[in-house]
Amino acid sequence: MSLITTADTVEEWVELAHAEGLTDGLPVYPPTRAAVDALVEASGRDPSQLLGAIPPRGGAATVEVVAANAAMAGCRSEQFEVVLTAVEAMLEDRFNLRGVVTTTHPCWPLVIVSGPIVEQLEMAHTESVFSGGGAHANAAIGRAVKLLLWNAGGATPGEPVKEVFGHPGRYAFCVAESPASPWPALHQARGIDAASGITVFACESPTSVAMWGADDTPVNRLAQLSDAMAIKGCNNTHTMGETLVVLTPNEARHMAENGYDRATVQEQLWQQARRRIGDLLSPGVPPYAWWPDWVDTSDPDTLVPVTERPEDIHVMVTGAESIPWMAVCAGWGNLGGYAVSRALDG
Amino acid sequence: MKFVGELVDPRGQVVINDGALASRRGHTQGPLTIGFLVNEYNPSSGPDFTRYTEVLEQEFRHRLDVTAVVRQHKPVLSRPAGDEMLASFRACAGVVNGLAK
Numbered sequence: 001m002s003l004i005t006t007a008d009t010v011e012e013w014v015e016l017a018h019a020e021g022l023t024d025g026l027p028v029y030p031p032t033r034a035a036v037d038a039l040v041e042a043s044g045r046d047p048s049q050l051l052g053a054i055p056p057r058g059g060a061a062t063v064e065v066v067a068a069n070a071a072m073a074g075c076r077s078e079q080f081e082v083v084l085t086a087v088e089a090m091l092e093d094r095f096n097l098r099g100v101v102t103t104t105h106p107c108w109p110l111v112i113v114s115g116p117i118v119e120q121l122e123m124a125h126t127e128s129v130f131s132g133g134g135a136h137a138n139a140a141i142g143r144a145v146k147l148l149l150w151n152a153g154g155a156t157p158g159e160p161v162k163e164v165f166g167h168p169g170r171y172a173f174c175v176a177e178s179p180a181s182p183w184p185a186l187h188q189a190r191g192i193d194a195a196s197g198i199t200v201f202a203c204e205s206p207t208s209v210a211m212w213g214a215d216d217t218p219v220n221r222l223a224q225l226s227d228a229m230a231i232k233g234c235n236n237t238h239t240m241g242e243t244l245v246v247l248t249p250n251e252a253r254h255m256a257e258n259g260y261d262r263a264t265v266q267e268q269l270w271q272q273a274r275r276r277i278g279d280l281l282s283p284g285v286p287p288y289a290w291w292p293d294w295v296d297t298s299d300p301d302t303l304v305p306v307t308e309r310p311e312d313i314h315v316m317v318t319g320a321e322s323i324p325w326m327a328v329c330a331g332w333g334n335l336g337g338y339a340v341s342r343a344l345d346g
Numbered sequence: 347m348k349f350v351g352e353l354v355d356p357r358g359q360v361v362i363n364d365g366a367l368a369s370r371r372g373h374t375q376g377p378l379t380i381g382f383l384v385n386e387y388n389p390s391s392g393p394d395f396t397r398y399t400e401v402l403e404q405e406f407r408h409r410l411d412v413t414a415v416v417r418q419h420k421p422v423l424s425r426p427a428g429d430e431m432l433a434s435f436r437a438c439a440g441v442v443n444g445l446a447k
Contacts, residue, residue, distance in 0.1 A: 007353075013353075022356060022357075030353055031353055031354045031355075031356055032352070032353060032354070033352040033353070033354060036354045053360075053361035054358070057357075057360060058360045058361045058362075059357050059358030059359065059360055059361070060358040060359045060360070060361050061358060062358065064354065065354075065355075065356060065357070065358040067354075068354040068355065068356035069356045071354075072356060096425060099425070147356065148356070151356040151357045151358075152356065152357055152358040289419075289421060290421060290422060334422060335422060335423070335425070336425065
């Protein structure tokens with residue numbers, strides 16, 4: 001812990017934080033000792049407990065440092081454990097946080113919160129869910145993660161971040177799964193035996209898929225979604241990896257009423273979301289080395305799936321009960337950002 | 347609005363990596379083996395580092411007593427090379443890493 005600067009007023013602090021490079025442009029709260037201590041105490045953890053070094057800068061993410069960034073985001077005590085758990089998940093090697101943060105690609109860690117804790121924290125899970133839904137928790141949790149990666153990780157545009165276009169979620173990227181889903185929570189489907197949990201996954205902003213021209217049969221609705229999953233230029237289309245699809249609660253119920261569980265949706269999407277090799281490669285461009293051996297690259301008519309396995313298509317239920325609608329959040333492909341799920345208390 | 351008190355640094359102390367460095371031979375006396383670790387086997391766009399290493403190889407053979415080369419390509423450019431791949435460079439006097447694009 002250290003005294004980094006002084007300010008006599010909050011207004012002065014806001015300008016100082018910008019001048020010191022402690023924020024990405026949005027104003028931040030001052031990380032006062034009192035606010036930080038309150039978050040640490042609420043977590044029940046030792047303030048010096050090290051979660052890991054945040055790449056690429058390598059700043060030590062102790063519980064206290066995470067709390068400082070959470071305080072700057074306006075996090076409340078009951079939200080802090082979600083932030084800590086999400087950070088721990090992102091620091092797993094398979095997530096490749098260094099790559100996710102600095103890549104040219106517009107992806108960012110999405111924090112997906114599932115289970116009873118969604119309602120306990122009054123998280124938004126209906127209209128505008130991907131833009132916070134007006135809920136304090138969605139915004140504060142997503143913002144806390146961003147500020148930690150900015151301050152401890154040094155994730156600043158230009159150097160070392162090479163992101164070509166940017167991602168609106170780099171301000172805050174946290175959503176909650178709908179309690180009205182007919183299926184088990186996402187973290188449970190991924191093998192976490194807990195009522196509440198989080199899943200972190202590095203992905204693009206949602207690409208909207210309205211059901212224009214599609215009848216109400218699940219197979220044709222999913223065919224519509226599949227088309228959006230396999231666009232040229234998408235990292236999944238060219239390298240596989242993992243991807244995330246989003247169904248509204250009423251769409252998910254409609255699937256379930258027709259006998260579809262999550263696995264069936266995954267399998268059907270995996271079968272349909274494919275692209276002909278001949279369409280993906282310009283003449284003379286060799287096939288990609290990261291496609292598995294069972295992809296026949298010698299035949300231009302081979303249909304390549306966007307993931308290696310159906311279970312690499314993560315299916316989440318959230319959003320408004322509204323007209324038929326789905327979305328796809330493409331992943332970073334086979335370069336990293338793979339989903340990691342953890343249990344939460346509550 | 348006025349407030350008083352200590353502010354906690356949100357940046358955290360930088361963690362120094364204490365991992366062992368590769369041994370330094372400290373000489374360029376031959377015969378030498380040089381390694382090339384290329385980030386991507388057949389890039390569809392951007393610099394062709396495989397070709398770059400071929401040019402470097404010629405220079406090394408000409409200017410230094412390089413008699414052997416180990417050339418490896420990472421299967422995924424954004425992830426570190428695996429242990430087996432790194433072990434293949436153990437006998438090298440030096441290794442040139444491919445740059446990311």
